[in-house]
Amino acid sequence: MSLHVQGIAWVSPIARGIDNLIAVLHQPTKSMDKPPLTLTKQLRLRRSGRISQLALTAVMDALVDANKEPTAQTALIFLSTHGGICHTIRFFESVTAGGTHAGSPIFFPETVYNAPPSYIAAHFGINGMVTSFVGDSAAVGGAICTAEEWISTGLCDQCIIVSAEEIHPLLQDAYHCLRLGPGRFGGAPLSEAAAAILLSYELKGSAIRAHPGAGIKKRSNLLPVLFRILKETAASDVPDMILTSALGREAQTAERTAVAELWPHINTLYAKARLGESFAASSLGAIVIGEALLRLGNMHSVLISLPGGNGQVSAVFLNSGNLSKEGP
């Protein structure tokens, strides 16, 4: 039995909503001419970090897209690479300025990685399986595998996966130190964003399967491991398009080499060039984009490549028909 994508959402300054997202991908030159992003306003969120607002907005949009409401049996998986980094830095600034005893209590609670899902769970009354994963793009594969494990064993009947990132100049600085990012490093500018998908066994939307992933012992292993994972994830299905998600440098090179060897004539979309770099949210966003493209009816399947920057690799396959029985 395959997991299916019931609803999707994308929230970022460049685009909010699936129609806007597709329009931006088609017309990138107009992507910067956007009004400020309007996020959901809830009383509970009055002191929250922007990441929580982004995440809750995305979940709300995904549920509207799915035309569903969460139930007591709904599970929630939140995924982030950097978490509430703005509040973390603001809190540490107060500590640095005043001493260990002088940190602001307003900021500290928002620094925990599971603050955003706690707001989401409270908003919808979800009291069951709620968890937060920390990771980069490859963690998206793990989150989908976890959702499938939970649904298949009856722990929940549907699962919301949401990823959100906020940005800060210090984060930009950090990635510059790592020689990653835009310009000469070949990556994309940072962008705050959130993506959400709703999964269940209901036969609606594209079938989805994720590779549980693998670790990389050293950089030279990236290409052969990525090659294997992409091949295993597609199995006997041949994707119509690849959505790539590498940040830059070796990961992008490995991605291009692996894809060229496996499917030399395949269409490739590097959405980050248009939407910016939002780490785990970008990768979950790639799944949103894949599902949105399949809904247009011009393609049957999409493969999302997830070579993380922290030594983990995964991939996800979407098919508007039935998935083959093979797969990871």
Next chain:
Amino acid sequence: MTSSLLLQRRVAITACGCVSPLGIGWQATRNALLCGDDCVSLVTSFDTAQCQCKMAGQVNDEQLQPASSRRWHRCSRMLRTALEEARRARPNFHPEICFMATTSGGMSFGEAFFHRRRSRNSSQSAMHIAGYMPMQPIQDALISLDWAPPCRIISNACASGTNALGLAFLAVRSGRYRSVLCGGYDAISQLVFAGFESLKVMTPEKCRPFDALRTGLILGEGAAVFFLEDLEEVLRRGIPILAEIAGYGTASDNHHLTQPHPSGLGVRLAVERALASAHFTPQSIDYINAHGTATLQNDLSEAQALLALLPETPVSSTKAMMGHALGAAGAIEAAFCLHALNGNFLPPNLNFRQGDTPLRVVANTSRPAKIRRILSNSFGFGGANACLALQSL
């Protein structure tokens, strides 16, 4: 649901490695638990002169495995040390997947980067950034052992450790995996210390879980890892078993970001779900390792829930001995539960004078007891509640 139950595998713990303020390794940890050692000491790595609390449970770095690289964080060393201990007990184990818990990862590296950038000092910045990421310490430790399984890093505040063990348990129970590595790690950092100080939940004196005059928590650190395997396969191969993870329950109480529901609603749900998952009756539980942070709200809400469900079961919080290790707490306390199961003793709840509830606290000294089934609780910010059910075979 019936078919899912029929397919459920049983889950064995075949090895454990533990690094905590109580000591490094099985024997040191056992001795400290039996003796009820107070392993809390003065914080020296950053200034606490004007803080309400100046103490923490800290790991002795001199006993840790050396770093394989100067890029390694202390968490990487703690994890490597714990993994080495587990591997010595179970040398042929190869994890198919890894579930690890942390709340702050390499936070002190992030602090160092912050200071360096503010002072416009760029040296070693890339090293600090790479090591700061929460998933980096476990990656470093695994690579040093030539392991590269897929990793899922759980960060559910102070419930993370129990969540990681619970998710690993579910992975084996589902039959999808036969050998799973799990655990948790966290290290003291100024940012996190300052965070709890800012909330005024740290004690200026002793950590006294469930005591009527308790004044707050003390932070700790450490790492614990476990090898989980399919129990029937392990029995067939004659591999020694430390204990069985029989059940897992989790609940979100949706009350407040930092405060538990005062009625203990989330605690109660998590415990009930763990009992149901394990097919245990409340009366069959021999010991509860409580979350017991010694804050007013946590201990009261936890006590209310436990009294409603398991009023006669002995309870202790080992946080009085070593502090609250946050994301690592659930994992370290599960290791303590293994000692209780294997050694047939109740770990002590230090610094206890008189309770404000009828909870049956194991006051101040360990005592022998026939122990077959244990519940281990962990609760965290964001209304995260988790409970693990363990039993000896």
